[in-house]
Amino acid sequence: MVAESGRTREEEGRVMELIRKVAGGGEGPTNAAEKSGWFTEREAFEGAESAGRLVARAGGEVGLWGVLAAEGVKPASIARGFSSALSSGPGGRARLELSRFYAALLALDGSPAQGLFEEIAWSCAIASVRTHFAAEGGSVEVLENLTKAISERLNLNAFESTITTTIEALAPLSREVHAKSVSEDGSIEVEITGLWEKSLLALFRFLVAVVKSGEGIRSSSAVVLMRSLQPVLALEVSNRKAPTKVKQWLRQGTLGFLRGFSGEFQGDGRSTASKAVGALARHCCIKAPENAEAREHGSSSVASLASFLPSEQAAEFVLFLTKMFRHPQTNQRVFALEVAQRLAEICFQPGDSVPQGFHLDLTTLVQGILDRALDKAGFIRVKAITCVSSIVCGVCKRYNEDQANLATKVKDLDAIVGESMKRKVIALAIGRSKDSKPAVRKAALSLLENVLPLCEGIDSKSVQAITSASHDAYVSVRKQAAVAASSLYNSFRDKEFSCRMWLQVVLPLSLDAEPTIQNKCKESFQKEFLNSISCGSGGIFLRLLELENNFALLFRKVMNETKFTHSQLSKVARVLQESIQKMDDASTEAGHWIVLSEVVAKYPSLLKGDFIQGTLKKLDAYIGEPKTLARVMQTTANCAKSLDRDFSLEMCKVVTQRLRTFSVPIDAISYCLATLHQLSQTLSSSGDGTCANFVSSVAQGAEQFFKESMEEKNLVALQKELASAIYTMGELSLLKSFHVSAGVVTLVQGMTSDRLLGSGVCIPHAILAHSWACLGKFCHGDEELAKRFIPLFFHEIKNTNISAVRNNIMLILADLCTKYTSLVDVHIGEIAQCFHDPSEMVRRQTLIALASLLQQDFLKWRGPIFHCFLLSLVDDSKAVQSLGNFLLSTSLSHKASLLAYNFFVQTLFALNGHSSHTNLAMGVESQTLVTTNIRDLAGSDEASRQKRCVIYHHLLKRMAPEHKFQIAAKLCEDCIGHFVENTLDFDTHSEVLRDTLVVLSSKEIKADIAVQSFEAEEDRKLAFAAVKGKLISAMMKKHLIGAIVPLIIELKGILEARKSPLLGILLNFACAVLKEHKEEVEEILVADNTFAKEVLYEMQQENKSRQPLIRPPETPGLESPILKGNTFSTPVAPATASRSPLPVGTSSKTPLAAEVLQEEGMVTARSVQINSEKKYLGSTKTSMENGENLPRENSAKGGQEEGKSNNEVRRLSSLFNAAAD
Structure with missing residues (x-):
């Protein structure tokens, strides 16, 4: 104890000696040269060390001040001495040591700090700290001692300008970066040292002390401080090349300081401090950076600042943010949206990580964001929709997990999670899914994907929006549609609407031209479709495949174009076969057989022998179910080579017998014939010559039935069997190994007139339609026969009153055009006259057939052909209008993108009945087409004018x-x-x-x-x-x-x-x-x-x-996006209920049955x-x-x-x- 007391007296003596010298220097030399040498660095260091030890000594006052006062050494002289030494003395390390000495004297217990204060000395000490910040430990000591002096005895209220300059000088140190090394390419290496961390903490404590005034706070000083800290919150540091992790560390340090800033004050001072933090948050919003990365970090910083605010000020900030949503500058609106999203995310964090007392008015925030989802700038709409998705979905999920905790953070929580808000968000997403910007459409689909699982089900409009997006022209939108459909299926696995939507979206996109979409959808196909069937939970999928032919067709195409391993399909095949064996009702097996037939086509060995043997016993039960029978036959044909010979022979006999009795439904005849042909070929290749007569036997039975029917002359009673026989003969003619005899051709031709030859027996219309279709199939494989019958086809299509006959002949001619182009092309104008047919089915099929020929380049664009397609836009049938618009907007527009531009003036004259104008380049072979169709729109009546304007509208909207x-x-x-x-x-x-x-x-x-x-x-x-x-x-x-x-x-x-x-x-x-x-x-x-x-x-x-x-349009529900000024329009495929039936006498397997395109198109205006x-x-x-x-x-x-x-x-x-x- 005695030794320590002695050391203290020595320290005091040394400090007093140096103080006397400083005081003497303040009163002494006036020459600058003399001043520079009267106080050395060594002396400054010794004084700083001694004074520092005295400051660190716990308890008791230092007695040196009384001694100095007794000697007449005045504090003012000491202050002037330090001012003189710091301002005129040596710089660098010497000034830092002298600043340490000065700061230690201010911090000494009992020191006359107010008298020792001198603005020049203070400013020099601050400058020294700035120079050596984070580089010398002395700068930390200066900050700590100055902080102690201000907190305990130094009052700076009278020196406002000094406070301001101090803050402005030191606050930027919070973003100061010190490079360790610089590489040749200009990048820098920075090391976060312990001294740097300690310096920042000392700096923040000093800044708080400077801002304080007694127990309160200087609001003006707080404003200066907050403004100086703004850049670092947006990662704007002194060296732009600094690593991001260093920038983030500085930002986090500043946020940590601001988080506890208001807690440093009591009473009204705390409120003033929190208001200053709120003002900083608003200032950061106004100073929103344009760089995306800086904006991201800046928005995160602002949200953190807002979370530090009490409830009332947080509400004020939300109102400020809603005003920012409507700022004229797009950059400000984007930044406000990002802040809103970050602020909402803070609410979803666990309770301990959110500042206590934080309470957010999320309802007002969400309403403002919903308004921005309709912003005129596309990328702001994207940002707003993304923000809504994050907020609403985040709140709803957290609501289910921790409702009580979330209620303490969010005002009016029920308004956010309520059904009203969900419906509003869903309506917004559906509307934006038709936006002109692809990025907005993609964001809207993502919003639907996130918000619909929060509801009890999916409404039809949402399904339609996602389905429509799967036809979008942009890859990103189609990909998002696939993701949304897959996600929603996983949320509603046991619902039919989700399975139907999955099939409508994922199956077509599995055949998309974009490889990334293909891979994504095929992965979903394997994971969700095949796995659900192999697990026994795919019953809804199987039922929909049975009910919807389109789904079955798409499924077949996907299976054909996708590679699967044996192990991937083995379980699927096993489950399907076991399920079929347990079923008693053949009408419920169709979906299972659809999938099984395609699986077996990949790996025939997956079909079990005992299972296929059982199908032969149930064949009679399948006769009444055409879809099931067709798939059973297809499965048998796919594995024909691996079947047992005895079973194959027995199957051929049974199928032949059913075909000869014409008990097989028309829809399954082509499958039965294909299976019979495949089995016969397999048996013949094995050397059994007796098996080659099965197909011929069926043909002989059909020919014999033709003769017997004509002899009996009771065609009405035999109509069903006769139609089956005619269809069977037509399908047989398509087999390459089968040749139709001249006698059969004569018999079928005899059934194409209104009455039987040599009698007054009328031939039913269905028989006529089947007979013409059968003749067309005969011509398909015989060019000489085609030359003979083509004039007959054209004659009949002009004169018959039966729409089914006209329809079938039109399809015959379209198919023959693909094989015998030169024979049919010269008469294409007569085919196109079917555009004006009184039957809607004929007009629709004509559109489809000619569109197919145009796409395959079997038919070239001519003015009259184009005008006929335009007439479909004003057809009396809405279905024809939609189909025509769909074709002109998608497949045909891609084939000839300048059609509207090339034919506009020509169309204007032709629609008014002036096809002979010199500007019209009409083909000679199509002149009759022009005069018989387009002139119908000529006239001064309001209806004709209205139709012409509709066509002009559709032409102009497709032009650049x-x-x-x-x-x-x-x-x-x-x-x-x-x-x-x-x-x-x-x-x-x-x-x-x-x-x-x-x-x-x-x-x-x-x-x-x-x-x-x-x-x-x-x-x-x-x-x-x-x-x-x-x-x-x-x-x-x-x-x-x-x-x-x-x-x-x-x-x-x-x-x-x-x-x-x-x-x-x-x-x-x-x-x-x-x-x-x-x-x-x-x-x-x-x-x-x-x-x-x-x-x-x-x-x-x-x-x-x-x-x-x-x-x-007057009806809001029928409003077209194009007529609302929206340049985006994606024609979409309609529900299958709107499909036209296949023509009489054809099936989906025959070449004559052109695929009936799906339709929905855009609704045109009425007037x-x-x-x-x-x-x-x-x-x-x-x-x-x-x-x-x-x-x-x-x-x-x-x-x-x-x-x-x-x-x-x-x-x-x-x-x-x-x-x-």
């Missing part, structure tokens, strides 16, 4: 902006120009002129090239389109002044002289094309001042703009815009604006801001680019 510009130029030249030059007669071509003016003034022909800003996340192709748009705009401007305006003025004079009602439409046209040139109208129309005034007056009165060619010339004549004009697909929140404000920057571009926008109201 540059093509619209060229079409407009062609219309002006070939239509308006010819009227002005009197080469077209006004009386006979008045509807042509009217249609031309209506099209030119429509919204659809507007070239959508508006210039806009692009974010980093936007597709670069959009930016390129904007640049191209400027060029097109300049071209249109030149075309407007040089060509269009003179034509308008001349045409106006002609129409006025004729007192034509088309003046009203001409005025609408002028208003639409000149709307973007309001300031220049009088200059542009200088040749006719009166007309210029009329145009300006109309613009002012009714704000004239382009009108759509057709009205929006066109009422004639605008009525307004000019004084009658009332009714117009309906085409609704926008997206809401226009803040559109007025955004439009004003964009208008300032893009005014010049808009002024130069083209004739056909008037902005839509």
Whole structure:
């Protein structure tokens, strides 16, 4: 104890000695040179060490201050001495040691800290800390001693500017990075040392002490501190090349400091501190970084800051965030959405990891995010939908796990997990699944995938949305549709709707052209379909395969194109065979046989001998079930080579006997014949010659039945058996090893007339249809027979009144065109006349057949053929309309993408009955087609005008902006120009002129090239389109002044002289094309001042703009996305209930039965815009604006801001680019 007391007195003596020298220096030399040497680094170090030990001594005051006071050494002299030494003395390490000495004196117990304080000395000490931060341990000691001095005895209230500069100088050290080494490529190596960690902790404690004022807080100082800490929260550090883990460490250290910041204060000070943290969170939102990585970390930091706030301030921050959702700048809206998502994720964390007292108004937050899901910027819609998915699904899942804990964090929890919110989110997802942006559609599907499992079931609209997405043009959307269908199936395994949706989505996508989608779906097929069957839980799948032929067809294609190992299918085959053996009702076995037949086709050895033996005993039971019988026969044929000879022989005998008695249903005949043929060939190859007569025996039985039926002349009673016999003979003719005799051909031909030859017996219509189909099959394998019967087919299709006969003959000719193209191609116009057939089934099948020929290049595009497809868009049948739209939008548009552009002007004349116009390049062989069909739309009645406008609408929506510009130029030249030059007669071509003016003034022909800003996340192709748009705009401007305006003025004079009602439409046209040139109208129309005034007056009165060619549908449920201004439209396949039946006399196996395409297509509008010339004549004009697909929140404000920057571009926008109201 005595020794320690002695050492203390020595320390005090040494410190007093140095203090006296410092004080003397403050009063002593005035020369800078003398000042620089009067206090050495050695002395500074000794003083700092001695003073430091005195500070560290526990208890009791230091007596040196009394001694110094007695000697007359004043604190002010000491302060001036330190100021002089620190400011004028040596720098570097010496200044750091002197700063240590000064800070230790301020921290000494009993020191006159207020008197020792000098702004110059303080500032120099702070500068020394900044210089040596995290590099020298002395800087930590300075910070700790200054912190102790401020906390215990030093009051800085009178030195506000010093506090501000101190914070501004030291707070940036929180983001200071010290490089250990720098490589040649510029990257740096950084090591997080213990000294660095200790320095940061000391820095944060010092900053808290500086901000404090007694027991309170200096709000102005807190503001400066918070603003200085903002960059590090967004990972903006002093060296941008620093490793990310170092940036993250600095950010986490700052967040840890801010987390406990308010806890350093009491009473009102705590509230003020938390408000400062809240202000920092808002400041970070306003300073949202543009870089995606920085924005991600910044949003996480802001969410963490918000979680530190008490409930009231957290609610205020949520309101601030909802306002940020509507910020004019897209970057701000994106950042706000990311913050909202991070903030919600904090709520889902375990209770211990969430700050105590945190309570979030998630209902208000979710509502604001839902509004942003309808934002005008596509990538913001994506972000909002993703955010909604994360929040709603996260809350609902946590609600089931820990409801009590979650209720303490979320305000109005029931409103989030309630059915009302789920329905709202589902409705949003369904709507956005039809968005124009593929990324939005993908996000909407992901939202459905996440939110639907939270409901009790899946509604039909959700299923339709996912099914439609599986036909999307974008790979990412189709892939997400497959993922969603697979996920929802796993959530609702025991529900039929989920299994049906899985089959509708995954099976077609397993055949997709994109390999990644194929692999994904085939993996799902193995995991979910085959595994469910092998586990005995695939009953729903099997039942749907039985009920839906489309599913069975797709399943077969997938099995054929997918490689499976023996072990993958062995269990499936075993389970199916065991299940079939346990069944007593043959009608329930079809689905099992469908799968088993394809499995056995891969590995015939998987079929058990005793099982197939049992099927022979049950064959009579299968006769009444065509689907089951067909699959049993297919399975037998697939494993024919591995079957026992005796069994094969017995099977041939039984099948032959059933076929000869014509007891086999028509739908199963082709399968039975194929099995019989396969078994016969197998037996023949084994050397048994007696087995080769089975097929011939069936043919002989059919021929004999033909003769007996004609002799009995009772065809009505024998109609079923006779139809079966005719169908059997037709299917036999398709076998390569079978030749049809001339006698059989004569017998079948005899049944193609209305009555039996030589008698008055009428032949039933079903027999006629089967007979014509059978003749077509005969021709399929015999060219000479085809040459003989093709003229007969064309004669009959023109004269028969039986729709089934016309349908079958049309399919016959289409199939023969693929094999004998030269024989049929010259008559293709007569086949296309079936577009105008009174039977809906015939029109639908004609569309399908000709579309197939066009796709396979057996038929070339001609104007009349294209016009016939266009007529299907205005067909009386909605089913034909949908099918025509589906074909023109998908397969045919891919085959010939410029059809709409190439045939537009030609179509306009042809639809008005002027096919002989010089601009029409009609094929000679198709002239009759033009005159008999297209002229039906000519006329001035409202119905004809409406249909023509619907066709124009569909043509224009498939054009690129540059093509619209060229079409407009062609219309002006070939239509308006010819009227002005009197080469077209006004009386006979008045509807042509009217249609031309209506099209030119429509919204659809507007070239959508508006210039806009692009974010980093936007597709670069959009930016390129904007640049191209400027060029097109300049071209249109030149075309407007040089060509269009003179034509308008001349045409106006002609129409006025004729007192034509088309003046009203001409005025609408002028208003639409000149709307973007309001300031220049009088200059542009200088040749006719009166007309210029009329145009300006109309613009002012009714704000004239382009009108759509057709009205929006009145029924909201039938509203088309295209007619709402949405450029995206994905034609989708319909439910199988809407399929047309196969033609009479054909089956899915015959070449004549063209696959009936599925349909749904887009709904077209019901009517066109009422004639605008009525307004000019004084009658009332009714117009309906085409609704926008997206809401226009803040559109007025955004439009004003964009208008300032893009005014010049808009002024130069083209004739056909008037902005839509």
